[in-house]
């Protein structure tokens with residue numbers, strides 16, 4: 263799955279995704295899009311009308327007959343018409359801007375939500391892929407307003423083309439020859455811009471990994487997570503220099519492209535100016551010869567800059583489309599990502615009040631992109647209501663086993679069953695509700711104490727006594743009650759009035775979160791590594807009671823924690839080497855006895 267995804271990313275093209283973008287914006291803001299289109303037509307009609315009224319006005323003035331009393335009122339009439347149309351145009355533009363703003367907000371909300379929903383639905387394996395982060399970073403940079411920008415740009419281009427056609431028809435009324443003359447001189451500007459927009463795009467796609475690396479370094483330099491180590495090891499200048507080196511490299515490459523673009527644009531805009539004067543010369547000679555009117559010259563002087571601006575708008579519109587297209591593509595790329603589908607179609611429900619054992623049967627697993635298996639032929643049982651422990655040296659595969667158990671990854675071989683049913687055949691969220699983990703790298707939520715604990719089972723109807731009960735069982739209650747706002751206290755330093763606590767206290771909150779859940783199986787992966795000896799002893803001495811006699815898996819390097827388990831598995835190099843009770847294993851020759859029987863072993 264992840265490989266297919268990587269291939270897809272590599273094939274990322276710069277084709278404009280206008281239809282898809284249009285459909286997306288349509289879905290997010292149907293009515294407002296319709297209004298935008300209506301306003302384009304209104305604006306074009308008003309724009310064209312006001313210019314044409316101006317031409318008639320000039321012709322009226324240049325052919326004015328002093329004896330004709332109606333001449334004056336005629337002139338005033340056309341001044342009023344031109345003025346009214348111009349005011350109407352200004353009002354229409356203002357209304358358009360308002361509509362665009364509302365539409366942009368609606369599209370932004372829609373896309374934000376879709377990005378979040380996609381991200382939470384993905385398998386964990388995506389988070390192992392640098393390509394995923396490239397797409398995510400481009401999609402996030404795209405922000406939620408880019409699709410809307412693309413649509414408003416498309417609408418602008420449509421409006422400008424309409425206006426250009428209108429202007430073209432006005433030029434046609436002066437002399438049809440002017441039209442091909444202008445096109446020949448002005449079109450190269452348009453082509454040059456489109457050509458370089460596309461080049462810039464390809465350049466940006468190639469540079470995403472470099473941009474991400476520099477963003478990472480910038481984040482390291484400014485975030486609170488790395489602030490301590492950066493100071494302690496004096497890494498600041500070194501990292502900053504790495505950052506600067508990347509920025510300079512990106513800047514220099516971009517400069518080369520900008521230089522070529524500027525050179526080409528200078529040539530084409532000079533050609534356009536020559537075209538303008540060629541036309542003016544043509545009309546001026548025509549006026550002297552009596553084939554064109556003064557009104558025609560005025561009209562041309564008004565509409566040439568207009569048409570040039572329109573062409574510039576169209577070309578910059580197209581370059582905006584190209585520029586934003588890679589981001590839009592990334593948004594679609596992200597939306598297209600799907601969690602790996604289970605082969606099962608009819609998910610089985612999990613019996614509620616029956617004891618169910620969880621079993622690993624001949625399970626092997628290799629990480630995506632990894633060369634060799636992390637787990638090989640694992641057979642292990644977590645009987646209902648029993649505590650089992652997994653022991654092993656660093657890198658033995660303990661946490662990986664937990665990830666499979668939590669269904670964050672699927673085994674490549676063998677199966678995991680709950681009550682003899684393969685967990686792939688069980689409803690995913692139903693299954694996940696059966697497991698409540700405290701991960702080694704647990705999350706620290708910058709929300710209230712209460713919410714930190716409630717996150718363990720957010721669908722459970724809130725009852726404060728349940729939260730307090732979980733906190734008491736984890737040992738967190740004592741420090742929570744020291745806070746002035748107790749369970750309402752905001753945790754962490756990110757927000758106002760937040761309280762930072764020690765890593766051990768954060769860990770107690772993570773344990774409370776797991777205990778608060780209604781899961782059948784609790785996982786403690788190095789869950790007490792930051793707890794002081796007294797707190798850890800208290801927790802494990804009455805562990806069975808604290809977990810309400812549910813099943814549990816304990817992973818720990820300390821004998822004091824695992825000796826409470828009913829059954830212990832010893833893992834080494836991804837294989838189970840020994841299993842038995844604490845007493846049995848201590849009396850056996852092997853890794854377990856070596857680890858915990860020596861006088862210096864952890865106790």
Ligand SMILES: Nc1ncnc2c1ncn2[C@@H]1O[C@H](COP(=O)(O)OP(=O)(O)OP(=O)(O)O)[C@@H](O)[C@H]1O
Pocket residue numbers: 390629630632636654655656657658659660661662663702
């Ligand atoms: N996301 C990953 N991608 C590829 N390999 C991984 C990944 N995570 C872990 N590994 C590899 O799998 C092996 C087992 O890692 P695991 O985290 O399961 O070990 P562990 O027994 O929990 O170690 P520790 O006691 O240090 O927590 C390691 O060799 C590691 O390099």
